[in-house]
Amino acid sequence: MAASMVSLLVIVLLGTFALEPTFAQDFCVADLSSELTPSGYPCKPASSLNSDSFVFTGLETAGNVSNNIGAAVTPAFSAQFPAVNGLGVSIARLDIAPNGVIPLHIHPGGNEILLVVKGVINAGFISSSNVVYSKTLNVGDLMVFPQGLLHYQINAGESTAIAFASFSSPIPGLQIVALSLFASNLPSAVIEKTTFLADSEVKRLKAFLGGSG
Template sequence: MSTQKNLWLLLSIFSLNLAIITLASDPDPVQDFCIPNPILASMIKTHHTFHTILPCKNSSEVITNDFIFSNMKTSGNFSETGLAVMPANPTNFPGLNTLGMSFARTDIEIGGINPPHFHPRATELIHVIQGKVYSGFVDSNNKVFARILEQGEVMVFPRGLVHFMMNVGDEVVTLFGSFNSQNPGLQKIPSAVFGSGIDEELLQKAFGIEF
């Protein structure tokens, strides 16, 4: 009887771990594809778009162009930090819906940066197409893994870890990044710390600075 109870306990623990692993990533698709129905999707859209709940349109209405994204031929608009990002996710690339992945083109002007940030729901893999970029991430022990990447090199940023980029060359950097989630999320450290409304006294004490 004791052996049987131990077996059930082990099975219960295994099932719980399996459930946790399953919940930790995008759900597996249950069909070949799910092109969002634009009318139904707009009806359920809220302030925050959750890309995993977009309803499908009838497969008879799906066309080849639903699986093609052509907006990465040129860069997006550059920000004050010299950064331009062109994302591809189910909101602008219907074919990605339910497939558990997304993509982005990033361009960084000379001297520009992609500030420290992280993606809470995805690991990111970047591929440098042009230029030289100082790139890296910080692990949970506050150890930095960083160096200059050149054309053709690839780097991975583990899920949830802070990472960053800076153009250290003499031409615009262009790179492409892929994510193992169709909604990886994005939290920029400067905005999260100084632009979110955290009490200034707390920040002064935390960073030892004065505003």
């Protein structure tokens, strides 16, 4: 009797799915003149697109690493590469100078997989149970960083390192912990209380990263 009921349920479900209309479309190239919505950007009319609409040429140029962290990220997210809108993928180029670092950060909207193409990079992430997973990566190595977890990349060699990071979202988001704390106007007293850092250290870091308060 139970087996018959299961078989009947499967038949009903299959019939229901077969009757459901399909609203899938091939692509949704972002209309960047419109507002971003929780589901992405609205689509440009297909009649306005051509082959160039699906090509991005911005990753061949090295990023400017002459900054406080000695690193640069060149993204090809929806805002830079409208063709990935709604497709669940994106990519970015990382350039990290000797002694440079991509500080601890999170991507709240997507998983990341990193491919090293030049140099040596020490990378790692911290799980929600505070377990650290770190590894020194060489050319051709891959490392994955699960969505929403703190992670970092450090140049572990003597020349500029280059890597490409792909994401499971066209808008993975980015929040760098140090910048959120010390490049913002979050009051120093609040930072001291919540991080247990001394006032002198908080002020030093704010001065270094351009924060106020």
